Amino acid sequence: MSLDTFIDLVYLLAAIGFILALKGLGSPKYARNGNLLAAGAAAVAVGMTFAYPSVRTHSLNLILTLVAMVIGATIAVPAARKVKMTAMPQMVAIFNGVGGGAAALISIVVFLIEAPAKPAVYRIAEVLFGVLVGCVSFAGSAIAFAKLQELMTGRPVTYPAQQVINAVVAVAIVGLAVGTLVTGSVPLLVATALLSLVLGVIFVLPIGGADVPVLISLLNSFTGLAVAASGFTLNNNLLIIAGTLVGASGILLTRMMSKAMGRSLANVLFSAFGSVVTAGGGADGTGETRTVRSGTPEDIGVLLAYARKVVIIPGYGLAVAQAQHTARELADLLMERGVEVFYAIHPVAGRMPGHMNVLLAEANVPYDELKEMDEANPEMATADVALVVGANDTVNPAAKNTPGSPIYGMPIINADEAENIVFLKRSMRPGFAGIDNDLLFDDKTTLLFGDAKDTLTKLVAAVKSA
C-alpha cells in the first residue's frame, strides 16, 4: 500500500469518526464522548498529514507550521477554558469566524500558486466559492462577536440607502467574480476577497441582537461550506466530508432555530426588523406614563412560600447576573416547603438555543425540573406564580396579540396565564428585541427591580423567614 493510500485510509476513518461524533452530539448520553471522539479523529488526521512528503520538503515551512500551531493552541486553550458560560455564544462565533478565514486563505494561496498557469474555470470557481463564503463568515462572525460582547450596539444597525448599498456590493462581487473566472487575474481575486469581507459586515449589521444566535448557526454552516470548498481545491476528501457535514447540519439547525422563533429564515435575515424597532422605541414615551406595581422582597417571598405551583422562567438577565446557583437555591427551598417548582425554558432563552439549559446544568439543576416551552405551556394556567427572572421578550404577549409587533408570531411561554406574575428585572428597559412588554403593566404583575442575583438572594431570605 502506498503512503498516499494509507493516509487516505486514515482520513476515511477520521471522517467516520466525525459522522459518529455528530450523531453522539445529538443525544445527552453520548454527547461528551462524541466530542472527544471528534477531537481524537481530528488529532489523528492532523498528525497523519505530516506524513505527506510535501509537508516536510521545506524545513522552513514545516517549522513555521509548527510555530503557528503552537501559538494558536497557546491562545485558544486558555481562552476556551476561562470563558464564562454566559460568554459562550461569542466564543463560538469567534472560533467559527477564524475557521472561515483559514478556509478563505487556503483558497487564496492555492490561487496564487496556480494563477501563473491560468487554471481551469472550475478550479477558479472552487477558489472563488471558498474565498467568498469564507470571507463572509469571517467578517460576519467578527460583527456577531462585537454585538454579543457589547462592543457595539445589539440593535439592528440601519443607515440611509442600505438596500441600495447592499445591492451595489452584491453586484460588484458578482462582477469581480466573473472577471476573475474569465481572466484568472490575482488582483481581481483579491478585490473579490476584500469586498466579500464588506459583504459579511453589511449582511450582519442590520440583524438585531435577539437574532444573532440564528446568525451564528448560519455562519457556522457557511464556514463548513467554505471548508468543503477548500477540500475541492486541495482534492482532499476529508475536508469535503467534514465541511459538508457541518454545512448541511448547520443549515438544518439554523432552520430549527428560526422555527422556534416562529419566523422563516429569510424573515430573520432580511426583515426590516430595525425600522419596526425604532417605532417601538418611540412608543416608550407612552409606556412610561403607565403605572407598574413593584413589590418588596418580603411580599414576594410570602407569595412564593405559600404557593402550590411556581414556574421559574429564566432569561438572559439571569445569565449575566450569574444567578443560576441562587435560582436553584430558591427552587430547592420552595420544594422543601412542598411547593411544586419547575423551570420553563424558552427555546431561545439566553442567547443561543439550549444556552439556558447549559447554564442551569452548571448549577446542577436536575433535568426533570427543566421543561421545554411546549411541555410547560399547558401547565401555566394552573401555576400560582410565574417567576420571570431576567426574561422579557420570551414572555411578551405581544407575540400573540399584536400583529404589528416585530416579534408577532414567535411562540412564547404563557406567563400571562398564571395566577400571579413576578418579574425580577434590572430596569424598565425593553428586552433584547427592543420592544415594550404589556405584561409588565398587567394587574397580576409585581415587579422587583435589581440585579437578578441580588433580588433572588433577597427572595431566598424572605422565603426562609416566611
Place this chain on the structure above:
Amino acid sequence: MSTGILEFLTVFVLAAFVGIEVINAVPSILHTPLMSGSNAIHGIVLVGTILIMGEAHGAVQITLAFLAVLLATLNIVGGFVVTDRMLEMFKAKPAERPAKDATPSDESGGDR
C-alpha cells in the same frame, strides 16, 4: 471537466445527506453544544492549511499560509475545548440532590 471533480462532487452530495440525517432528532437542550461541536469539526480545515503551507513559496504565500495555520488551530483547539466544557455539565445525571449549602450565593458585589 475531469472525472476527479465528479468524484469529489459525489462525496459532497452524499456527505450533505448524511449531515442532514445524522442530526435530525436533536433535543433542543443540545442545540448549543451541537453548534459548538460542529464548529470544532470544521476546524479540520487545519489539515488543509498544513498542506498548503507545504506548497507555499515566497514571502506572500508563506505569510498567508502561516496566518491560515494559526487561525485554523484557534478554530480546532478552541472549538473542542469549549464544547467539552459545555458538555462537562451534562455528565451523569445528578443522582441525589446536592445539599443546598453547595451554592456560594452570598458574595455581594455581583451587581455591576
